Amino acid sequence: MIDKTASNAGTSSEMERQWHFLPSVPIRSSPFFSWPPEPIRMVRWVAVRWFTIAENTILVSLAVACWLWVQPSMNEARTLQIGWIAEIWLRNMVLMIVVAGGLHLYFHVWRKQKQELKFDPREMLSKSKIFTFNSQLWDNVFWTLASGVTCWTAYEALMFWAMANGLAPMLSWQNNPVWFVIILFLTPMWISFHFYWIHRALHWPPLYRLAHSLHHRNTNVGPWSGISMHPVETAVFFSSILIHFIVPAHTIHILFHMQHQALTGATSHTGFEGLLVKDRNRLHLGNFHHQLHHRYFECNYGNPEVPWDKVFGSFHDGTDESHAKFKERRKRLIGA
Ligand SMILES: [Zn+2]
Ligand SMILES: [Zn+2]
Numbered sequence: 001m002i003d004k005t006a007s008n009a010g011t012s013s014e015m016e017r018q019w020h021f022l023p024s025v026p027i028r029s030s031p032f033f034s035w036p037p038e039p040i041r042m043v044r045w046v047a048v049r050w051f052t053i054a055e056n057t058i059l060v061s062l063a064v065a066c067w068l069w070v071q072p073s074m075n076e077a078r079t080l081q082i083g084w085i086a087e088i089w090l091r092n093m094v095l096m097i098v099v100a101g102g103l104h105l106y107f108h109v110w111r112k113q114k115q116e117l118k119f120d121p122r123e124m125l126s127k128s129k130i131f132t133f134n135s136q137l138w139d140n141v142f143w144t145l146a147s148g149v150t151c152w153t154a155y156e157a158l159m160f161w162a163m164a165n166g167l168a169p170m171l172s173w174q175n176n177p178v179w180f181v182i183i184l185f186l187t188p189m190w191i192s193f194h195f196y197w198i199h200r201a202l203h204w205p206p207l208y209r210l211a212h213s214l215h216h217r218n219t220n221v222g223p224w225s226g227i228s229m230h231p232v233e234t235a236v237f238f239s240s241i242l243i244h245f246i247v248p249a250h251t252i253h254i255l256f257h258m259q260h261q262a263l264t265g266a267t268s269h270t271g272f273e274g275l276l277v278k279d280r281n282r283l284h285l286g287n288f289h290h291q292l293h294h295r296y297f298e299c300n301y302g303n304p305e306v307p308w309d310k311v312f313g314s315f316h317d318g319t320d321e322s323h324a325k326f327k328e329r330r331k332r333l334i335g336a
Contacts, residue, residue: 013320018295020121023273023288025318029307030189050185054284055264060184062263063255066091071251077164080157088160089153095259096149096227100266103223103285104137107270117273119291120220130217140224143214148227151234152262155241159254162245171248180250187257189305194240196302196309202233203301218269221294226265237261268303292316299326 016022031041049056070091072084106112108124115121124136131139162168173180202212211230218225229237241257249257268287275283293300299316302308309315316322 015318015320015323019119020115021117021119021273022318025288026322027289027304027317029304029310029315032189033307046185048284049188055267056188056260059260059263060252060256062095063252063259066255066259067252071255072160074160074164074251077157077160080161085153085157088156089149092149092153092156092262093145096144096262096266099263100141100144100223100226103266103270106275107272108222113272113276116276118271119273119288120271120295122220124220124222136218137222137224139217140222140228143228143230144224144226147229147231147234148262148265151231151238152227152258155238156254156258159241159244159249160251163249163251163254168245169248171250171253173250176248179248180253183247183249183253184256187253188260190243191240191257191261192303192305193308194243195237196306198236198239199301202236203297207232216294216297219294221269221271221291223266223270226267226269227262288318292318296326298330 015025031038031045048054070087072087076084107118125131126136127134128136132142133139159168163170171179171183201207208216211232214230215225215228215233218228227234227237238258238261240261241254244254244257267285268290270285271291272285273288274285287303289300289304296316299314300309301314307315316326
């Protein structure tokens with residue numbers, strides 16, 4: 001049986017009052033960046049993320065399946081033509097609708113888990129003037145598909161075209177099996193590193209007003225909120241892929257990288273810690289780290305893969321102590 005309210009024992013704290021489900025806190029970042037080294041936690045961190053049914057393993061399988069069955073050939077990709085680009089756009093639309101739509105139906109329409117492992121007790125807003133079409137859901141669906149999926153497709157097309165024309169270096173499984181695997185493992189870390197910095201930039205007031213405020217309309221998130229972003233934000237968000245103009249990659253790496261960014265946007269914004277099967281958390285989805293960012297704004301710009309928030313003092317670890325620190329800081333800023 002899942003420990004539903006890990007820290008609900010004893011007297012209730014401020015964070016417990018603010019959240020319906022509070023996971024075990026403090027939130028812990030990747031052990032690969034902690035000192036002294038914690039070898040056991042490192043092994044566990046990798047095992048849980050890569051050798052069980054977890055997001056990364058599902059996403060690698062998905063990238064391989066797409067490469068095998070629904071990927072234009074390098075020959076086709078040599079010229080920028082509407083045919084193959086439309087094919088990958090359609091593929092990406094289907095992937096996003098299946099993942100975000102499926103999770104939305106499961107958690108928010110059919111309410112299969114009711115409130116179990118749900119961070120915020122409130123429902124998403126059905127009617128509100130702050131959203132396009134006056135609806136949080138349709139606002140999120142529109143921006144995800146129109147801006148998010150289009151930009152995702154544009155970057156994929158750019159990379160495949162560049163690789164086909166020798167403008168971006170390629171790597172093959174036969175010649176470099178070790179690098180092939182290492183790059184897969186490093187991809188989520190690179191995405192995390194890049195995300196922290198672009199996300200901080202997006203909170204710079206002019207950029208926030210222009211672009212990022214659209215994503216932050218969602219204080220209480222759902223799967224469609226993940227890449228519900230202004231086109232300027234999607235352009236910088238997906239730009240992490242440009243590293244493969246320097247670092248050699250296989251088509252599978254490009255697919256994994258882009259699908260990881262786009263689809264974990266949906267899974268990390270479900271509003272739930274995980275997917276329960278027979279009362280056990282079978283698939284870890286939740287991202288309390290990012291959920292805190294949506295509620296409190298000035299914390300947790302990155303994610304637990306690379307602890308930049310810890311380094312730069314913006315880490316809210318979900319505890320009352322952390323919360324008091326942020327409240328105090330906000331008071332000082334307002335008072336200043
Ligand atoms: Zn933000
Ligand atoms: Zn978000």
